[in-house]
Amino acid sequence: MSRIALFPGSFDPFTRGHEDIVLRGLKLFDEVIIGIGRNAMKQRYFPIEDMIRLIELTFAPYPNVRVVSYDDLTANIARQLGARFLLRGLRNTTDFEYENSISQVNRFVYEDVETVFLITSPHLAPISATIIRELHRYGKNIDDFLPISLERIR
Template sequence: MKRIALFPGSFDPFTKGHEDIVLRGLRLFDEVVIGIGRNARKERYFPLEQMMHLIEEAFRHYPAVRVMSYDDLTANVARKEGATFLLRGLRNTTDFEYENGISQVNRYVYEEVETVFLITSPHLAPISSSIIRDLHRYGQQVDEFLPYKLVNQPA
């Protein structure tokens, strides 16, 4: 049986920290599905289609990585995709507190799913999507924090 992990997130944008979790996840799982969740209450900074394309390009040499978007409960998506694992990265204890509650709810919705937490590599821990968005919004160069090059100008 294939060991499939869903790596869910808004990925707005997808950072080198996220890339690190996926690459390390490939050592544990046969396939990693990067799932970009749609949140009707939040407007994206980077368009979803653009982010999907950039992530797909970043992993073009990794056939065990797939990118998708979804508008459903993460646990339901995992079940539909045949993923029995949710892959999550933790930068700090605040992330753990937040993720712990979500993992309990995911188990309630889909009893067979296990959440696997990987601690972010120390040199990538300060990177967050919100910081990248703020830097980009005010015209700062952010390519060193991303596994791809942005071609668009700040929004």
């Protein structure tokens, strides 16, 4: 049986920190599926199509990484995709508190799913998607924080 992990998130944008989690996850799992969740309650800053393209370009050399978008509970999508693991990155204790609660709910919805937490690499921990969006909103170049420049995907 393949060890398939779903790495869910809004990925608005997909950062070098996210890339790091996927690459490290590939050492643990046969396949990593990056799942971009659609949330009707949130307005995206970067178009989801741009993020899908950025992620596909980033992982083009990796046939065991794919990208999906979804509009459902993460646990339901994991079940549909045959993923028995959810992959999540933790930057700090605040992330842990939030992610721990979500992992419990995911187990309630899909009892066979396990959440695997990877601690963010130290040099990537200070940066968040929120900070990157704020920099971009005020005209700062964010290429250093993304695996591929946004200009390459447009």
